[in-house]
Amino acid sequence: MRDIAYLTVAEASDHIRKKELSPVEYTRALLERIDTYDGKFNTFLRKTPEIAVKQAEQAEAEIQAGNWRGPLHGVPFGLKDIIDVQGIPTTGHSNILAENIAKTDAYVWQKLKGAGAVLLGKLSTHEFAIGGPSFDLPWPPARNAWNSKHFTGGSSSGSGSAVAAGFVPAALGTDTGGSVRNPASMCGIVGMKPTYGRVSRRGVLPLSYSLDHVGPMTRTVTDNAILMSIIAGYDVKDPASARQDVPDFTADLEKGVNGLKIGVIRRFYRKDFEADPEMTQGIENAVKLLSDLGAQIHEIDPGPFDAYASPHRLILLSEAYAIHEKWMQERPGDYGASARRRIMAGAFFRAADYVNALRQREILRRRFNACMSPVDVAITACNMEPAPPIEDDELCEKLYKRHVRPPFNLTGNPAMSVPTGFASTGLPLSMQIIGKPFEEKTVYRVARAYEKATGWTSINPDLDA
Amino acid sequence: MIENREALKQEAERFGLTNLTDEQLVQFAEAKSSAELLVGGASPDLHMYDEPAHTFQAGEESE
Numbered sequence: 001m002r003d004i005a006y007l008t009v010a011e012a013s014d015h016i017r018k019k020e021l022s023p024v025e026y027t028r029a030l031l032e033r034i035d036t037y038d039g040k041f042n043t044f045l046r047k048t049p050e051i052a053v054k055q056a057e058q059a060e061a062e063i064q065a066g067n068w069r070g071p072l073h074g075v076p077f078g079l080k081d082i083i084d085v086q087g088i089p090t091t092g093h094s095n096i097l098a099e100n101i102a103k104t105d106a107y108v109w110q111k112l113k114g115a116g117a118v119l120l121g122k123l124s125t126h127e128f129a130i131g132g133p134s135f136d137l138p139w140p141p142a143r144n145a146w147n148s149k150h151f152t153g154g155s156s157s158g159s160g161s162a163v164a165a166g167f168v169p170a171a172l173g174t175d176t177g178g179s180v181r182n183p184a185s186m187c188g189i190v191g192m193k194p195t196y197g198r199v200s201r202r203g204v205l206p207l208s209y210s211l212d213h214v215g216p217m218t219r220t221v222t223d224n225a226i227l228m229s230i231i232a233g234y235d236v237k238d239p240a241s242a243r244q245d246v247p248d249f250t251a252d253l254e255k256g257v258n259g260l261k262i263g264v265i266r267r268f269y270r271k272d273f274e275a276d277p278e279m280t281q282g283i284e285n286a287v288k289l290l291s292d293l294g295a296q297i298h299e300i301d302p303g304p305f306d307a308y309a310s311p312h313r314l315i316l317l318s319e320a321y322a323i324h325e326k327w328m329q330e331r332p333g334d335y336g337a338s339a340r341r342r343i344m345a346g347a348f349f350r351a352a353d354y355v356n357a358l359r360q361r362e363i364l365r366r367r368f369n370a371c372m373s374p375v376d377v378a379i380t381a382c383n384m385e386p387a388p389p390i391e392d393d394e395l396c397e398k399l400y401k402r403h404v405r406p407p408f409n410l411t412g413n414p415a416m417s418v419p420t421g422f423a424s425t426g427l428p429l430s431m432q433i434i435g436k437p438f439e440e441k442t443v444y445r446v447a448r449a450y451e452k453a454t455g456w457t458s459i460n461p462d463l464d465a
Numbered sequence: 466m467i468e469n470r471e472a473l474k475q476e477a478e479r480f481g482l483t484n485l486t487d488e489q490l491v492q493f494a495e496a497k498s499s500a501e502l503l504v505g506g507a508s509p510d511l512h513m514y515d516e517p518a519h520t521f522q523a524g525e526e527s528e
Contacts (some may be wrong), residue, residue, distance in 0.1 A: 210519050310506040317500070329481040332489050343491040347480045348500035356509040358517030365518060
């Protein structure tokens with residue numbers, strides 16, 4: 001068995017099922033690793049060793065008795081700290097909710113718990129999934145496992161870095177404007193924002209009701225598909241939940257890309273923005289490789305990025321302000337400066353501005369899907385550059401002005417960040433693969449073909465460096 | 466000392482933001498600028514039949 005910290009979910013699950021790996025020993029090994037290294041990376045806001053050991057012992061007993069529940073049984077896990085776990089605080093990394101004990105489990109945690117997953121703790125986030133990286137909050141910001149002087153991306157910052165660091169093989173994040181894909185991109189892991197409505201958001205602190213998504217963050221594509229198969233599904237108590245059948249997202253993983261049509265949205269990283277040359281090269285190399293593997297490549301143009309960015313931001317901030325208005329009036333000093341400034345902008349929009357943004361959204365959704373109709377998936381950039389130094393406010397702010405993730409929150413299409421290698425600085429590079437609504441399976445299929453041909457996702461950081 | 470402090474303070478109070486410090490008032494002004502830019506950038510060219518995404522749908526679920 002290779003290094004226990006970097007076992008994939010699929011590998012760990014196989015060892016556990018065959019009784020070659022004890023869930024209790026696995027859990028204790030990862031908790032010890034977190035104790036040893038997390039002081040440098042701040043990925044956990046709260047560890048839950050008592051819950052973890054108890055769940056691991058239960059899993060071990062069940063498996064010993066021949067009752068293996070499936071691929072997450074006995075596998076350790078982390079949750080972004082905006083996802084409710086009954087009886088422990090959901091803080092949103094904010095003073096505002098420092099004492100907020102969750103009354104029930106989030107739907108996604110119910111699903112994971114039912115699958116036998118082992119909760120190691122709650123992970124850092126940008127405050128309320130919007131403001132960061134921030135140094136004026138009760139807890140420090142997470143740092144990048146590839147270089148602790150660098151930003152993780154956000155807002156699922158702790159999830160991205162903890163998975164990359166081998167603290168957990170998988171975590172959940174949330175994505176309203178790219179918050180699963182950004183840390184996945186910066187930390188060199190795989191992060192999927194599913195189709196809007198595919199995964200229930202019940203029990204997750206909202207940022208923007210009509211843009212929020214929950215998604216899995218893992219080191220490999222296969223692991224991501226395994227998680228998606230568990231957390232996806234209709235939830236009658238989530239008004240946005242989609243009545244869609246849940247396929248086995250792992251079923252087509254090894255089918256390859258021969259005959260698939262792949263669109264490339266070059267305008268986002270060559271015209272609307274100019275990406276760092278190494279980032280661009282990584283994407284172009286990926287397109288060439290997929291072509292060599294038998295995919296047909298077409299350039300597609302869904303229109304300018306700005307057309308999507310403005311209504312996305314306007315909807316996000318309007319909905320966020322509606323959620324935060326009372327706290328902003330009564331406890332403005334309990335927010336960090338970054339979240340306060342961003343959320344306050346929502347006060348200035350008129351009802352007509354919001355409704356018109358929603359009207360534009362529908363037009364853009366139709367336009368984007370028309371653009372996607374001749375292809376199976378599309379590829380574009382995720383970030384324009386690798387992770388900047390975390391203490392460089394200007395570069396971190398610039399990052400959020402130069403990313404092309406929000407269009408797919410606006411349209412609701414599934415979109416995934418996949419590693420494409422490393423910059424000369426040693427920091428991860430990435431691309432984004434976008435699918436048609438409820439066609440996550442095809443996104444996984446393309447990502448897996450690329451992963452298999454390159455092996456980027458099997459390279460891990462040296463935490464002692 | 467911030468420019469237009471009283472005007473900003475009055476504007477913030479209209480939103481119920483009566484407890485802002487001077488530093489927070491500066492952030493309030495920054496938030497206003499960024500909101501104005503966003504609305505300006507949206508410039509919708511919409512026909513009256515263009516309906517919003519997420520139109521209400523009647524459902525049968527109950528509590």
